[in-house]
Amino acid sequence: MLSLGSRFAACVVALFLSLAALPVHRAQAGAYEADLPANLATAPDMCALLPCAEVFPGAQHFSERKGQPPYVEAYDREGGKLLGYVMLSTDITDTPAYSGKPVVTLIGMDKAGHFVGLKVLKHSEPILLLGIPESALINFNNQYVGKSVTDTIEVGPARPDENVLGVDAISGATVTVVAQNQVVMASGSAVARQTGIIAPTVREPARFIANGQQYDWAQLVKMGAVQQLRVVPEQVGLPRGPEPFIELWFGDLNHPDIGRSLLGKNSYERLHAGLKEGENALFVVRTAGAESFKGSGFVRGGIFDRVQVKQGADSFTFRDLDFTNLYGLEAAGAPSYTESAIFIVRSHAFSAAYPWKFAFLGNRVDRATGQRSFAVFESKYWLPASLLDGGRPKVVEPDAPWVRIWKSQAWEIAAFALLLVAVTVVYAYREALTRRSTHKNKWPVNGFKYSFWAISIFVVGFGLMAQPSITQVLTWFHALLFQWTWSLFLSDPFIFLFWIFIIVTVFLFGRGLFCGWMCPFGSMQEAIYKVARFVGLGRFQTKLPQRWHDRLKWLKYLVFFGLLAVSMLSMGLAEKLAEIEPFKTTFLVGISNRAWPYGLFVAAILGISIFIERPYCKYVCPLGASLAMPSTFRWFGLKRKQDCNSCKACAVGCGAQAIDADGRIDHRECLHCLDCMILYTDTKGCPPLAKERKRREKDGLEITPIGKNGYFIPIHPAASFTEQISAKAAQGPDPRMPTDRALPAHKVDVGKLEWLWLELRDHLWPWSSEGWHSQRALQVAGLSLGVAATVAWVLAAMGEISSGAIIGWWFGWSVYEVLIRLSGRRYVKDGPWWRDQYRVAGIMDMMSYVGFKNLLIGAVLFLALKSLGLLLA
Secondary structure (H helix, E strand, O other), X not given: OOOHHHHHHHHHHHHHHHHHHHHHHOOOOOOEOOOOOOOOOOOOOHHHXXXXXXXXXXXXEEOOOEOOOOEEEEEOOOOOOEEEEEEEHHHOOOOOOOOOOOOEEEEEEEOOXXXXXXXXXXEOOHHHOOOOOXXXXXXXXXXXXXXXXXXXXXXXXXXXXXXXXXXXXXXXXXXXXXXXXXXXXXXXXXHHHHOOOOOOOOOOOOOEOOOOOOOOHHHHHHOOOEEEEEEOHHHHOOOOOOOOOEEEEEEEOOOHHHHHHHHOHHHHHHHHHOOOOOOEEEEEEEEEOOOOOOOXXXXXXXXXXXXXXXXXXXXXXXXHHHEEOXXXXXOOOOOOOOEEEEEEEOOOOOOOOOOXXXXXXXXXXXXXXXXXXXXXXXXXXXXXXXXXXXXXXXOOOOOOHHHHHHHHOHHHHHHHHHHHHHHHHXXXXXHHHHHOOEOOEOHHHHHHHHHHHHHHHHHHHHHOOOOOOHHHHHHHHHXXXXXXXXXXXXXXXXXXXXXHHXXXXXXXXXXXXXXXXXXXXXXXXXXXXXXXXXXXXHHHOOOOOHHHHHHHOOHHHHHHHHHHHHHHHOHHHHHHHHHHOOHHHHHHHOHHHOOHHHHXXXXXXXXXXXXXXXXXXXXXXXXXXXXXXXXXXXXXXXXXXXXXXXXXXXXXXXXXXXXXXOOOEOOXXXXXXXXXXXXXXXXXXXXXXXXXXXXXXXXXXXXXXXXXXXOEOOOOOOOOHXXXXXXXXXXXXXXXXXXXXXXXXXXXXXXXXHHHHHHHHHHHOOOOHHHHHHOHHHHHHHHHHHHHHHHHHHHXXXXXXXXXXXXXXXXXXXXXXXXXXXXXXXXXXXXXXXXXXXXXXXXXXXXXXXXXXXXXXXXXXXXHHHHOOOOEO
């Protein structure tokens, strides 16, 4: 028969698993990963494919696409009155949301520049399918209706003194709505400038310094007077090949010295003889790749739909009348080319003195689905200051959206950062606090801890909605391996700061400071347990039998590894399965705003928390599991004394059940309640100390203070601490280490340089003579797999295998490395890496070490290969 605690655990695990399975069977609904028409990006009659009337009430007729970037005119009837414009966001910008893909939005705007309707056609944000209802995004978009494209609109509170209009964010989807705000405003502004709603920016024309100098091609490249724009096939979803998708060189033809160097004197003078005042010329040549930059619009009366020039918020496109032939580049050393053009910017809003971007517009093919999406590739250009009279003008670039968010919430962010620093400092002085506490008066510790719990629940959780989640771990994991984007993570400052705190404190102290003191949901569970005890329910409170606890604690690791594995195949599916976390329901969305199974799930966890201390934290939480693994390498642990191996006082009182029969603390499971640290110096609560205190009192001896090792300081300086250790404890294991000490023989008495070499070898070379003698077949198999994994990295660098394949190889190698090390080099470090404090590695110790080490190595290799363009998507 199972105990009451075991039955509780079995019930809650069954509920967790059934709820986790619930989203998998739910049909995809609404705009989540919706199928769009295959020819949407190129069809002239866009509104024949899309519900344009839904975003422009009253319009009965819509024109074909026109302009660059494209838009559609809306009329009250065919041949009737112009009402405004409709635009498809992905025709204009490919700004990604949290999923890394854009939110495809249809936008209506009247002739005065006011938004009249928005409709999300497709998004890839799983949190808006399950964690947050998709209606939240619809309601967010509805806030733009009636607002003008000329307004300054930001996510967050309005600031009338700065003429900033605020739109309410979606709780728990900050990054998504920040990206959507950029999409709406960028799309509206691009069309408004084309249609005259927004007046063009006036820039001072360039004043050149010309001395008649002739430059060769190398000099022009070095000084930045010509620039390159290179797109490789994998950037547009095509298989990697020896040639780029397109390679372009471009530059200014307005400056006399640069123009004459590139075109020659006669061609330069003929070109400028045909230019009117305020017009500017630039050249473009294709030096590699088969793709044309002239595109389908290279016909009489047509438009060049593949290239644009952007300056500030203005975009400049080219028609056939803005094009003239480039017959040759005269600069010595100029490359050969297969396509060329001279384009003329006829708008007076453009000035060659200011920075501008040359943009190549194309389509990106999704390798998994075959769908095409809009993509823009840009390269920046700015004439050297030495060629401009007065130097480069001062340009104030608008703040990035994440910068505006940080500025608008500066005081709240500073207060939150101060809170995290305060928690860290208080915990760093935990020994001073625990020495002032006793087992009957824990308030020197609990006063701080309970205060932080309250702040965590009500301010961090319900107020700031900054509950960290396993989905963030998965997202960061993918970003670390594939494409790190700082702006993506900086868009939610509270989560960003919280993760800095978590990463730092996990490696300093272990997971327990966050999980035990600052996790909003963990604090809520613990508070419920404490309140229940206070109101008289303590007699019903229990612990799982240690044997059941030791089995069930591995469940959270299975959940974590399961989510990690699924995320490598489908991040969307992983996000659905991550509903095993109750955090979204509790803090981000609210129980009342979700279907009843989610509310029941949270209620079950909190209900069981009345009787069992932190059941979710101990047995199911994948976030806790992800933080527990690096906790293996924390620098500072909780103190133990030799007598702890025979005294059970701390183990009996440990709510996390993280102390084993030998008095050793498992820092992966410890939640840092500090009760054992209080007993460590409590002369009445710690049995070994109480025994020594009574002996001294009986013999009339001095009661000296407690030393750092947890024993009374000897009365006589010559006396040894070992005199206070019981004979039974002296013969037992050392509880000050999680496992037995194990200094490798090859690390004994070596010099610093040799130590560094051996350290590097230990991390990169898992084979050993001990393993060769004990598990020769495994060592040979591991050697073969190691060679294969190395070859896989080489093939990845050559572009022969995809990133998914190399991840599979690297994962397989990591599994074998765990087995190889366990058969030979079965040790890990305890504490700071520069100390030779080794101990015997358990299976989880070795999995944590190998997994974390290979993640870092893999991330470095991935980012290096990505930066060099040597890895298939």
